[in-house]
Amino acid sequence: MSRIDTTFGNLKRQQRKALIPFITAGDPSQQLTVPLMHGLVAAGADVLELGVPFSDPMADGPVIQRASERALKHGMTLRGVLSMVAEFRKQDATTPVVLMGYGNPIEAMGWEVFAKRCEEVGVDGVLTVDFPPEESHEAFEHLQRHNIAPIFLLAPTTNEARIAQVAKLARGYVYYVSLKGVTGAGNLDLSAIEQKLPQLRKHIKLPIGVGFGIRDAATAKAVSRLCDGVVVGSRIVQEVEDSTEQNVVANVGKLVKELRLAIDQ
Amino acid sequence: MTYNYPDNSGHFGQFGGIYMAETLIPAVEELRQQYLRFRDDPEFQAEFAYELKHYVGRPSPIYHAKRLSESLGGAQIYLKREDLNHTGAHKINNAIGQALLARRMGKKRVIAETGAGMHGVATATVAARFGMECIVYMGAEDIQRQAPNVFRMKLLGAKVVPVESGSKTLKDACNEAIRDWVTNVESTFYIFGTAAGPHPYPMMVRDFQCVIGNEAKVQMPEMIGRQPDAVIACVGGGSNAIGMFYPYVEVPGVQLIGVEAGGHGIASGQHAAPLTANAKVGVLHGNKVYLMQDENGQIIETHSISAGLDYPGVGPEHCLLKDIGRAQYVAIDDDEALNAFDALCRFEGIIPALESSHALAHAMKIAPAMSKDKVLLVNLSGRGDKDMNTVAKLKGITL
Numbered sequence: 001m002s003r004i005d006t007t008f009g010n011l012k013r014q015q016r017k018a019l020i021p022f023i024t025a026g027d028p029s030q031q032l033t034v035p036l037m038h039g040l041v042a043a044g045a046d047v048l049e050l051g052v053p054f055s056d057p058m059a060d061g062p063v064i065q066r067a068s069e070r071a072l073k074h075g076m077t078l079r080g081v082l083s084m085v086a087e088f089r090k091q092d093a094t095t096p097v098v099l100m101g102y103g104n105p106i107e108a109m110g111w112e113v114f115a116k117r118c119e120e121v122g123v124d125g126v127l128t129v130d131f132p133p134e135e136s137h138e139a140f141e142h143l144q145r146h147n148i149a150p151i152f153l154l155a156p157t158t159n160e161a162r163i164a165q166v167a168k169l170a171r172g173y174v175y176y177v178s179l180k181g182v183t184g185a186g187n188l189d190l191s192a193i194e195q196k197l198p199q200l201r202k203h204i205k206l207p208i209g210v211g212f213g214i215r216d217a218a219t220a221k222a223v224s225r226l227c228d229g230v231v232v233g234s235r236i237v238q239e240v241e242d243s244t245e246q247n248v249v250a251n252v253g254k255l256v257k258e259l260r261l262a263i264d265q
Numbered sequence: 266m267t268y269n270y271p272d273n274s275g276h277f278g279q280f281g282g283i284y285m286a287e288t289l290i291p292a293v294e295e296l297r298q299q300y301l302r303f304r305d306d307p308e309f310q311a312e313f314a315y316e317l318k319h320y321v322g323r324p325s326p327i328y329h330a331k332r333l334s335e336s337l338g339g340a341q342i343y344l345k346r347e348d349l350n351h352t353g354a355h356k357i358n359n360a361i362g363q364a365l366l367a368r369r370m371g372k373k374r375v376i377a378e379t380g381a382g383m384h385g386v387a388t389a390t391v392a393a394r395f396g397m398e399c400i401v402y403m404g405a406e407d408i409q410r411q412a413p414n415v416f417r418m419k420l421l422g423a424k425v426v427p428v429e430s431g432s433k434t435l436k437d438a439c440n441e442a443i444r445d446w447v448t449n450v451e452s453t454f455y456i457f458g459t460a461a462g463p464h465p466y467p468m469m470v471r472d473f474q475c476v477i478g479n480e481a482k483v484q485m486p487e488m489i490g491r492q493p494d495a496v497i498a499c500v501g502g503g504s505n506a507i508g509m510f511y512p513y514v515e516v517p518g519v520q521l522i523g524v525e526a527g528g529h530g531i532a533s534g535q536h537a538a539p540l541t542a543n544a545k546v547g548v549l550h551g552n553k554v555y556l557m558q559d560e561n562g563q564i565i566e567t568h569s570i571s572a573g574l575d576y577p578g579v580g581p582e583h584c585l586l587k588d589i590g591r592a593q594y595v596a597i598d599d600d601e602a603l604n605a606f607d608a609l610c611r612f613e614g615i616i617p618a619l620e621s622s623h624a625l626a627h628a629m630k631i632a633p634a635m636s637k638d639k640v641l642l643v644n645l646s647g648r649g650d651k652d653m654n655t656v657a658k659l660k661g662i663t664l
Contacts, residue, residue, distance in 0.1 A: 054562075054563065055431065055563040055564040055565075056431065056436065056437075056440050056549060056550075056564050057440075058286070058439075058440045058443045058444065058550070059286040059288075059443075059444075059447065061444070065430055069430075072563060077561040078561060078562065079561070102548075103284065103548045104547045104548045104549060104556070104558065104562040104563075104564070105561055105562035105563065106562070107546070107547055107548055107553075107562060108545065108547065108558060108560065108561060108562030109562065129286050130284045130285060130286060130548065130551075131284060131548075132283060132284070132285065132286075132287055132290050134274065134282070134283055134290075135282050135283060135284050135553075152287070153286065153287040153288075154287060155286075155287045155288035155290075155291075156288070157287075157288050157289075157290075157291045157292065157450060157451075158287060158288075158290075158291065159291060162290070162291070177287065177288060180288055180447065180448060180449075180450055180451070181288075181447060181448040182444045182447060182448065185448065
């Protein structure tokens with residue numbers, strides 16, 4: 001059984017919701033990414049989404065754009081991100097790690113090499129923002145061969161036929177984008193999420209994580225009531241930006257603990 | 266050979282596709298359905314033809330650049346005068362087409378990206394013409410080098426949003442327009458300026474721009490009794506080139522030559538010529554194309570004297586035409602383009618856009634070695650009024 005399935009299975013038995021924080025690999029520095037990952041787990045994260053920086057992050061708002069720019073400036077590469085996961089796995093064999101980013105760095109490496117390397121270092125899932133199911137045949141084939149879960153996004157604009165299509169391909173969990181917009185936008189509409197979820201549940205038997213626009217403990221708590229996991233990205237990346245290299249691990253840990261407490265309440 | 270691209274899923278061989286975030290997939294699917302519906306609707310086509318004739322001023326003439334040809338002593342150079350269109354470039358053909366579609370789809374807000382500003386001006390123009398709200402994203406660097414066009418857009422009632430991220434040029438303007446679209450997807454029509462992006466844009470923009478080649482195919486026999494030996498067009502994303510090439514794809518004996526921006530030279534790495542420099546295949550802005558990138562798949566910053574060609578990718582159909590050998594792609598560097606710019610001013614009294622000067626420069630390069638009865642048709646895609654500041658600066662003149 002995969003780490004993602006095991007994690008969500010355990011949470012379900014405990015009647016808890018997953019907390020899924022996102023950080024950009026290489027931000028604020030390459031040395032701090034693995035300590036940050038461990039810090040996130042210690043603070044109560046269940047699944048880690050590790051952003052692979054890309055020069056043209058079209059689906060991201062300014063906060064994650066800046067994080068990507070910082071990471072690239074520090075020489076972060078996809079190869080480097082994979083090495084970080086290997087390093088993380090030396091001390092943590094159980095927390096699922098999902099790589100999230102855009103397709104081109106993977107295209108440049110080649111999906112076959114990438115998928116093989118993901119399995120070797122202990123990556124559990126891959127989410128490529130700009131590769132919808134229609135363009136994911138090759139990716140899907142290689143990821144599946146190496147037991148890596150393809151994580152797909154669903155959006156408020158996704159119709160039922162597409163939901164059913166994604167349900168067939170997705171593994172691990174499905175990431176519902178809670179609003180029309182880029183990451184870090186502020187117009188979260190809880191009732192709209194609530195209305196959409198029955199349509200998603202009808203087809204999707206995997207856990208559903210909800211993200212985009214979750215900015216504090218209160219919204220995290222409210223969203224967690226509706227789904228199986230809460231993804232928090234820009235708020236955490238903002239904390240990274242606002243911190244120094246000395247206090248970033250502590251500050252991010254404190255924030256994630258607050259989110260954890262709110263979700264578990 | 267029957268040339269029939271893209272396929273139903275929007276692929277030109279291995280190129281093209283719909284590489285977009287999920288939120289936008291239903292929007293591009295809706296656009297595809299609506300476009301296919303109206304493409305075959307005689308009423309839509311009649312309205313498009315009416316606008317092209319009475320608003321844009323089509324057909325654009327073909328002009329024999331006799332003095333320039335004589336000075337080169339070889340092949341005869343003919344110019345397809347897209348610079349004479351309303352707003353001064355070929356961009357208006359596509360902007361009109363997409364605006365008519367936007368109206369039929371009930372969208373009242375249009376957005377666009379722009380590099381040199383010509384597509385921004387064209388979009389601002391049609392938005393004013395049809396009473397739509399218009400927002401244009403433009404790289405901060407391009408705003409500097411194309412100031413007159415920024416003012417034109419504002420006069421036309423558009424809001425011009427400077428984009429400060431990345432290289433602050435066309436690709437970053439595209440990123441920002443896509444971010445707007447994903448946020449306002451239901452109210453907004455994205456008038457995309459070139460024959461690239463997610464399906465159906467490469468096909469749709471090509472179809473709207475094909476009026477260029479379709480006219481030329483009728484005009485050339487009227488003028489010289491036959492088709493030209495080669496048609497030559499500059500290629501950034503490649504919309505003016507595909508508009509000229511596509512009607513000629515299945516015409517034997519007509520060579521298709523796309524001219525990319527060689528910047529400081531291919532060897533320098535500072536250029537915008539993915540096809541000529543044999544860039545690797547990659548994915549950006551919704552399509553799989555030849556793409557300038559580093560070994561880690563990060564998009565690299567491009568350089569060209571011309572803002573409209575300063576883009577790391579190229580439309581998917583050009584990638585295919587290169588692969589199947591139907592079109593040939595070359596690069597012209599900044600200096601060669603500037604020389605051609607000067608030559609056309611002095612020999613013919615026509616001030617070309619710096620983009621179009623690249624196509625002209627290649628014609629001037631190959632003409633001398635050809636016999637005098639050979640004919641090169643250059644798509645003069647735009648006029649150079651917008652480039653006064655850039656050219657003056659390069660010549661060390663303060664306006």
